[in-house]
Amino acid sequence: MKVPAVSALLDRIAAEPMLDHTRAWAAINSGTRNLDGLRMMAGALADAFSVLPGELSLIDPAPAESVSTDGTVSAIEHGRHLVLRVRPDAATRMLFTGHMDTVYPIDHAFQDQRFLDDNTLNGPGVADMKGGLALLLAALKAVETSPLAGRIGYDVMINSDEETGSFSSAALIADLARGKVAALTYEPALADGTLAGARGGTGNFSIVVHGKSAHAGRNPDDGRNAIVAASDLAVRLFSAKQEGLAVNPARIEGGGPNNVVPDLAILRVNFRPASPEAIDTAQAAIDWAIAEVAADRNVQIDLHGSFNRPPKPIDDGAATLFALVKDSGADLGLDIGWKATGGVCDGNNIAAAGVPVVDTMGARGGAIHSTDEFLLVDSLVERAALSALTVLKIAEKGGL
Structure with missing residues (x-):
């Protein structure tokens, strides 16, 4: 069995309602402390991802604490985390992660979306990472239509607390990373398509x-x-x-x-x-x-x-995975590059578990964490295809 032709894959992915999903999910305020919004978001994601085969569940957050301004230590409430397990007995298994929370609390002034031009959507979380979740779903649906799908199993984990440090989901991430050949995380790429490479801690x-x-x-x-x-x-x-x-x-x-x-x-x-x-x-x-x-x-x-x-270096395993992503990009006519960054994300946690990870497989966009946050709409098809090709190549090879 071979990886399908790029044109067929692009046609399959282009038919997915990624922009509709992005806009619907960005309309839900899911700031990390907005528990009602996170419940709505988790429900919407569960409905959307339930079309994939496997067992979907919402996992209660692990206990986490905070020090208040009066010096007392108290528990912090978090939303539940979504986990989808597909073909857990497959010999080759991957991990896909994202987050449903944003940095915009329920009373933040930035709640609405608008198009700055035909290809640029401005809105809360459209790049970080409602767009990334939408293209992840599209990519996995495309993978499932391939005869190669049976060769690979995977877990999807979408947590509710990434923007504040993943304290209630770190143990879950480490557990799901165990035994995986590789992981992809859907933080946004830079507007020019550059990926994050090594990260500090x-x-x-x-x-x-x-x-x-x-x-x-x-x-x-x-x-x-x-x-x-x-x-x-x-x-x-x-x-x-x-x-x-x-x-x-x-x-x-x-x-x-x-x-x-x-x-x-x-x-x-x-x-x-x-x-x-x-x-x-x-x-x-x-x-x-x-x-x-x-x-x-x-x-x-x-x-x-x-x-x-912890810091995330580019070790041999990560370099091999980056090379595979670059090769998949070349098949799509994309020149995929990466550079080191001082930012952190759940990719740090995955790398610390010994699993090669590329953690900016999401949409192209920018100005995240600000009222200027934007998504480049044409990147949804492009990046979903990049993920699907990468996954299918891993399935074809039985690993990296």
């Missing part, structure tokens, strides 16, 4: 400083100023930045009236390590800074958070 931390209150005029020396301690901590952590490790102390919360020595402060800080060694360097800097500031300022410091997305 990320770590987000909330560091709670407990000082001691006192009157700012009568007995300030009896207090322990938590704002000062948090500021000291921010400066020390910032000094740990180096080549391959970015450090961003992003916010200090706390304090109160001007005449009271503040007894509580929360420092929010983000690290961007480019390698596992940089994670070790960052963790050592965190441990050192906390110990030093706690001793020097006579305060209690509690650390919350983790390096939730």
Whole structure:
């Protein structure tokens, strides 16, 4: 059995209602904290993806926590995650992932869609990644029409919390990645079609400083100023930045009236390590800074958070998968290139599980996470065909 002719595949995919799906799904506000919107989105996706063979389920989110502005730790609610398992006993199996959440909360001003020209749709989540989900569905439907389909099994995972770090779905991603020959994730490509290659990692931390209150005029020396301690901590952590490790102390919360020595402060800080060694360097800097500031300022410091997305290098397996995607692109008349990026996504988590992944197989677009977000409509057919060809070549070869 051979991969079908490109013209036949393109005709099959062009008949799919990808733009209609994109617009209908983008009309649903599914900001990560909008649980009602996520329920609607999960239902719409379940209806759409149920045309594929296999078992579809909505998985409850794993527990996740957040540190509030008063220093308390509480559970965060998330939406359910969609999982579709197709031919789980196949010798060759792949993983396809996407996310149903967006960065636009229910009260955000950006809720509507409009065409900027015949090929450019502006709207919330149209590129990141309602368009990507639509073309993934079209690609898999095309795969299922091929005689090669029986040679490959796959899992589809669409989570509800990617935009905030995938804390309630990380374990699910790792579990589904196990045993897969390759994975494709549907973050948007750049407007010119360039894919993301190597990615740095990320770590987000909330560091709670407990000082001691006192009157700012009568007995300030009896207090322990938590704002000062948090500021000291921010400066020390910032000094740990180096080549391959970015450090961003992003916010200090706390304090109160001007005449009271503040007894509580929360420092929010983000690290961007480019390698596992940089994670070790960052963790050592965190441990050192906390110990030093706690001793020097006579305060209690509690650390919350983790390096939730490890760096994603282009190893041999990833290079082979990229080459296969490039070869599929050439069959479609596309010159597929990629470049390193400092951004992170669920592709980091998949790579950490030892599975080769290309994580920008979605639509071409840009200005994501802003009111200028746009989708290039002609990329829906183009990128769905790119995915379908890549999957069918893996099916034909029985792997990479």
